[in-house]
Amino acid sequence: VSLATELAAIVGAEHVEADVWLTDASGLGASAPLLVHPASAEEVRRTVAWAYERGVAIVPVGGRSGYSGGIVPEGRDPLVAVALDRLNRVRSFDPLLWRIEVEAGVTTATVQRLARENGLLFPPDPGAPEQSQIGGNLATNAGGPHAFKYGVASHWVTGIEAVIAPGELARFGGPTRKDVAGYDLRGLLIGSEGTLGIITSAWLRLMPAPATAIPVIAGYPTIAAGVQAIEQALASNVVPAAIEYLQGDVLQHAPPPFLDASEIRFLVICEAESEAERDALLDALGPGARTYDATAVWRWRGGVSLVVRGVKGEKLAEDIAVPLDRLGEAIERTLEIGARNSLDACSWGHAGDGNIHSTFMFDPDDASDRARADAAAEDLFALARDLGGTVSGEHGVGKLKRGQLIGQWSEAAVGAHEAIKHALDPEGLFNPGTKDPRPVTAALVGDGSSTGIAS
């Protein structure tokens, strides 16, 4: 009996695919020998139990909108990829109690829409909400612009249901808003990128939607002037809902339709949620500051990444984060790294969280360009560590940043990370190669081609 036949007995033959190319927004890709689409948490459990018994590697797959190649299969054969797209039910929704329980395959946009239609807000707002799924948001502990005021995804999760080794369905937390009865396994699985188990559903907190959202925007002639304005915003006694920046090159590639950015080298967007906050932020950002329409601002802001990608056909977009006092330096040095590697560089990001999307544009058909982009990424990770920051603020490590933790954390801390992995996944079957703290050389599965930036 073939593996595919055995899987068909669990999920149904029509929900088993063979030799499926799996890729995400990182451009990395590889072929999965088998991909299944279970219909329920119980079918996920049975799939994992089956895999764990046979020593088959397991790769959870969400909306495929990640930026780190976390779903790119690698390192093992046999291997089964497990898509969560059919776990798309809203299990319960209590708008009056500010909570919702959704399965892992429900899209971020669905949760945001259900909340909005009931006067509520689900604050996490990573990009690509129509495509990304809650399971993936939690697997990476996703952030987004509004994480500055409202926190990252984990803060909005009171409980998860997950399939853990060797094939058990477990709940950690639930609808209760506070719980310290056990270790925070909820928080540990969140951000673990499918390497400790597969999240099958989550209880999410919601909150009343702010009455208004008013972007207050100002342009500056230098990075230093813009960073200084951000510090003034922090001194204004307001917690802006978001503090974003876009460096001048980004504005050239993706000019905002609502203002003339041709002379601007650094744009700051702060979001106010009341008229008093608006006035304080207008004052803090200086005489050039104006308010703009929130819908127009965020629609443009959400499209920046894709536009920049289109400039040369591909980009390496990282997500390092640094302490706030090193923000200006990190932005300046991103440009220097680009120049040093003969690449067009730019950056934008979540300034208030020190989380910068340093981006190197390149031609995907030019092997030399690609090699220089990889070298620039290494320089960037070294920069993050040098500034006391992190190689990943919100995208996750995936395949793209594996091996980097060893330089960021001490040997003892990395040892603790590895001990956790071994304790919860003793056979090492959950998403092999993703979030590896140390550099590894792993064999590929699938078509045997080298994992790399897909053309």
Add this chain to the structure above:
Amino acid sequence: VSLATELAAIVGAEHVEADVWLTDASGLGASAPLLVHPASAEEVRRTVAWAYERGVAIVPVGGRSGYSGGIVPEGRDPLVAVALDRLNRVRSFDPLLWRIEVEAGVTTATVQRLARENGLLFPPDPGAPEQSQIGGNLATNAGGPHAFKYGVASHWVTGIEAVIAPGELARFGGPTRKDVAGYDLRGLLIGSEGTLGIITSAWLRLMPAPATAIPVIAGYPTIAAGVQAIEQALASNVVPAAIEYLQGDVLQHAPPPFLDASEIRFLVICEAESEAERDALLDALGPGARTYDATAVWRWRGGVSLVVRGVKGEKLAEDIAVPLDRLGEAIERTLEIGARNSLDACSWGHAGDGNIHSTFMFDPDDASDRARADAAAEDLFALARDLGGTVSGEHGVGKLKRGQLIGQWSEAAVGAHEAIKHALDPEGLFNPGTKDPRPVTAALVGDGSSTGIAS
């Protein structure tokens, strides 16, 4: 060479004590054969390395204001208790960047005061701030009234420094506000009650202090009416900074000085942070609602626990939490549990989080009273599980609630908890007996007397 002599070589002879009675606000107590006061993280590291090499159990001791007996030494001899009180330095404070790094022995009140003096707020507000230390706040992942809007302690921590087995100083995170490079060991150690390591310092986030705090208070004739008012507050489009309740018996024992509560069976306190919020909450809580002075309200509210303890000399005060829709039922059934066990019962707590301090008053010199209080606590834990809640919302498990997780989590989930413990503390030397998920019978150290409620 005696163990005390060896420890003296690490921390200095004047910082080693023998046969010290350790107790906290739970009333549990036992004697520690040795208690040391290291002066630095490095001395903590050397103490742990020494203990781990010799198989000596390690009990971290903070401000001794906990409610669960987490610091009560038990189960092992030899054993060394490690007080963090000399780790009391503020390592860095950047008010303009909303952050502070403090050692574990700095009191909660010190952090709150430093923040306040700079126009900032450290939102976690567990009780006894002058006594409790940040290390203990994090060990229990403490909450408090304002956790409703602002989240529990973990949400305000961007990084920790901790001593882990077998005696290594490790950092997980730092001043950077977002970080997903490794597993969330930061979050895992927070709330682990000293059973996975000893936190020696923490990087805390702060925020601008809200301009105003306006308690909006109303009394109700029944629990049901009060719970309904809370639901109306949730429907008012405001996120109150706190939603507290006090059940009628509490008001008889500890009458508020600012209003006549003699006819009130259920008091609701919502806190507004603007005039608009005040008006919305006045409207939601109904015609009897009034505003009061925040200082007077919170001073009285902070003293309630001690007053209730004094009624009969001792109390069992638990901290179960339930889903919000079960709040009224949980409060009613707390009173029934008291009646069934012939105990005076009352409750108050953090209504918005479903976190209720169910309290049974008893005479500590009356063995029968004490036995009935213990039986009532068991009933209460069963109630929490029955309502889909947790045996501990914010106090931690300590010794008082050990063995209770097995009924709350599935076997697979408890197995994961135990795997984490074994992975990070393979010799089981960190705080033995605390946060044990299963019932255990452990031998005592110290004077050989049974651990119990101290008189």
